[in-house]
Amino acid sequence: MPKYAWFDRPSKEHKGRKAFAIVVIILTGIAVFLASDDNWLFSIVSIFLMVFASSRFFFKTHYYADDIGIGEKFLGYSRTRKWHEFKRVDIGERALFLSPFAKPRRLDNYRGWFVPTPSEEIKGFIVQRVREANKDIEPKDMEA
Numbered sequence: 588m589p590k591y592a593w594f595d596r597p598s599k600e601h602k603g604r605k606a607f608a609i610v611v612i613i614l615t616g617i618a619v620f621l622a623s624d625d626n627w628l629f630s631i632v633s634i635f636l637m638v639f640a641s642s643r644f645f646f647k648t649h650y651y652a653d654d655i656g657i658g659e660k661f662l663g664y665s666r667t668r669k670w671h672e673f674k675r676v677d678i679g680e681r682a683l684f685l686s687p688f689a690k691p692r693r694l695d696n697y698r699g700w701f702v703p704t705p706s707e708e709i710k711g712f713i714v715q716r717v718r719e720a721n722k723d724i725e726p727k728d729m730e731a
Contacts, residue, residue: 590653595703598645612637670720
């Protein structure tokens with residue numbers, strides 16, 4: 588049983604951005620329809636690809652954290668990582684970035700994990716767990 592569980596759906600918080608994204612997707616579908624000699628199939632495929640590309644914005648992502656690690660579930664896909672796999676935690680205003688590297692590297696964007704956190708309690712729990720799992724790393728290597 589997870590100690591903490593929450594979800595994130597940015598489209599619920601950002602109504603203006605949601606409306607703008609929907610308008611852009613619809614206009615893209617219309618432009619593809621007109622540019623492809625009135626081919627509905629291309630238009631539908633382009634709309635589907637645009638929604639798929641922005642799915643993290645429109646659909647819920649469920650997160651959970653416990654004493655063992657952290658996980659997420661999104662549209663049937665789930666991943667879980669243990670605390671000892673993260674060597675660094677960068678603290679943001681509304682989110683954390685968990686990285687498997689002790690110092691910033693170019694691969695951070697591909698190997699790291701951006702985790703939106705709804706409360707300071709959850710943020711503190713995650714930071715504490717990552718730091719406890721990496722006591723052997725010097726504090727100056729733990730970016731905060």
